[in-house]
Amino acid sequence: MRGLATYWASLTGRSGEALPYEQWRTLLDTLGLGIEQVTTHAGRQRPDYDGFVAWILDIAGMPDPVTVARYHAQIDGTVPPDLVRSQLAAIDAAPPALNDAELASWAEDGVVVLRNAITAAEAEAAAEALWELVGGQAADPDSWYDRSRRQGIMIQHFQHPAQAVIRRSSRIHKAFAQLWGTADLWMTTDRMSFNPPERPGDPFPGPHLHWDASLTRPIPFGTQGILYLTDTAADQGALQLVPGFHRRIDAWLDSLGDRHPREVDLSADAVTIPARAGDLVIWREDLPHGASPNRSPRPRLAQYLTMYSAEPQPKRPWL
Incomplete structure (x- = not known):
């Protein structure tokens, strides 16, 4: 290659x-x-x-x-190749994955939940794979805390067959195509996440609110996503973010003076995003986001993924 x-x-x-x-x-x-x-x-x-x-x-x-x-x-x-063009055309022609109300919410808040992004069986298969990777059992809470198998809440595994099935989802592809305005997108090869409940000696390790993109302006459009593999309540270590921040980030950056944007605490404006097993939460990457402390009795199991355009962008310094 x-x-x-x-x-x-x-x-x-x-x-x-x-x-x-x-x-x-x-x-x-x-x-x-x-x-x-x-x-x-x-x-x-x-x-x-x-x-x-x-x-x-x-x-x-x-x-x-x-x-x-x-x-x-x-x-x-x-x-x-012809096969790629026909696949992209099929995504363009497919019925919408996101309805008008969901697209309006996306425009306002910069976040949307794609319900039933994958089937219950596909979510269960990925969850079983994740349990194997962390060496844990759902019925044994003491088995949820082997730090040698994870980096904080991140599970650095990328090639399980259950992950490959998720990445081939045409429903997920259609949702991203609606948000980007094109089906000509690439799927990321991303990792998994296991966020167990906090307990003495095992506090929430983060990540707290942050951005994964440079804040040098103009900030190009980009998306991120997390797929819940089990039902995830608001207090179960769910994704948290500041909705609508994309509409005020320019004014906010202008107001900072000498303060560094990554050192400003925005947690008072953050909300958690609960969803069901198989639901995909997609958000704009100019929203501050992170995981949240898990104060429920059950761990959060998830797969990260997004799609992106490979069209060249001007190189920007990191801020």
């Missing part, structure tokens, strides 16, 4: 040449790799190129040739 050697050399410190952001992001998603697992492996092992390729194939298998062809067409600015 074109660009892989350049990405490997940059990642392992062998070269100062770097791929454009949009290219290395689509490269990893074409290969079915998570950002964290690639950077962690490269940083710890510093493999040679052949070893890096062998690791990719061992972790993620051979990439889909049609997706590889789409990736090459994207970086060349040429027409994607």
